[in-house]
Amino acid sequence: MASYATKVKKDIDRWVENGLLDRTTGDVLVRDVETNERNGLNFGSILAIMAALLFAAAILILVAANWETIPRIARVAGLFAVVFAGYVGGAWVKGQGHSGIGEALWLVAAAAFGGSIALIGQMYHFSGDEASAVVTWCIGTAIAAAVLRSNALTVAAVGIADSWLALKGFEFFRKEQFPHLFPAFMAAFWVLSLWTQSRAARHLILLSLIFYAVMLAMHFNTTEVSLVLALVSAAVLAASALAPEPVERVVQLGGRLPLHGLIGFLTGLGILQIDLIDGDGFVIAAAVALAVIAATIIFLGRESRALRWVAYLGFAFELAVVYLATVGTMLGTAGFFFAAAITLAVLAYAIIRIERRMKPATDGRIA
Known part of the structure; x- marks a missing residue:
């Protein structure tokens, strides 16, 4: 299967042949695509990072085994040697143009740093718990990321x-x-x-x-946390729909912020519905969830297949939860589904009418 860069270069060649681009502009675009392709992760780089993760896991497991047969000083020196070699070697390899391999070596060095913290804590019985050691490891890795500008x-x-x-x-x-x-x-x-x-x-x-x-x-x-999560996520969805370009300039997520907004909204409202499952607010929460899901698909789903799939899964989850909550009153369930079906049908009819009215005007402008 051809890569994205290969497809783009073929498209550029076709545009040049059809006269849509001049040859000079086409060559500039091809060089830009090739430069970004080299800076990105190829299949070999992905394998290198996977190998680094396995090697990192081996280091941590080795530390956890508490290898008593090796002298303490040799254990500590060995781990710090791996840290030094990983960071310095990774920087040198990345400077030679092998970005993925360099990042992989940095991951090994970060794992060795975490192993060093655990090993020193084991040997000298420092006070503190595992969580404190993890915080130290986290801060050290973040500092290394900042110094090396490592993704x-x-x-x-x-x-x-x-x-x-x-x-x-x-x-x-x-x-x-x-x-x-x-x-x-x-x-x-x-x-x-x-x-x-x-x-x-x-x-x-x-x-x-x-x-x-x-x-x-x-x-x-508490239900307040889930409610805040749902409201904040709904605000994120609204901002993404009303002002997509300014929001994207701030967050720089490649247009994927609505996906996180929908996941957060469904998560927060799902927890809230579980808390309200025996109360009157359950049906209201379910209706709000279905309305937000439908609005997300309509206004934000066209450009993102992942967003649509999350919305479909959320819709299926809502139906399942409503059914389980009202399984004892089938008439109430049927009434809720009937009202939801009518609402969605009216909304779909309105959208179809709007699209039909917009289509002739668009065709006229193109002509």
Whole structure:
């Protein structure tokens, strides 16, 4: 299967042949595509990063095994040698034009740094828990990402912060230990991602904040958190629909902000519906969810297949939840579905009428 760059270069050649572009402009575009292709990740680079992740896992497992047969100083020196070789070697390799391999070596160095923290803690029985060690590892990785302007290390720092959240949320499940500073970490990492030009890290940050809201709602057993999550996510969807270009200039997510907004809205409203499943507000929440899903598909779904699939899954989830909640009153379920069907039918009819009115005018302008 041809790559995106290959397809674009073929399109440029066709445009030049058809007279849509002059040869000079076509050559400039081809060089730009080739430059960006070299700077991106190819299949070999992806394999290198996968190998680096496996090697990193091996380092961490080796540290966890507490290899007593090797002297302490040799263990520490070996890990710091891996850290030094990974960061310095990765910088040199990346300077030679092998970006993916350089990023892979940096990931190995970051893993060795985390292993060094764990090993020193094991050997000298430092006070503190695993979560504190993970925070130190996270900060060190973020500093390395900032110095090296590394996409992969930025993503790794966010992932390590997620591990800290999971440790504090599940393993140390007490209110006074809940990681309330997590959003501050994510705000700092967002700035870092702009510096390192890591769009993948920004996507992960938004998903991490949704995960944090879910953990917060579970931890304190409150509906206010889920309601705030749903409202903020709905505001994100509205901003993406009303002012897509200014919003994209700020977030720089390649037009994928509505996807995160819809995921956050469905997550927040889903938790809220579970809390209201025996109350009168359940049906209202379900109706709001279906309305937002329909509006998202209409106004934002045309350009994003992933957004449409999330919307379809959310629609199916709403139907399933409503059915389970009203299974004892089939008449009530049928009435709700009937009202929803009429609402969507009227909305669909209005959209079809608008599209038909717009089409002739558009055709006239093209002609």
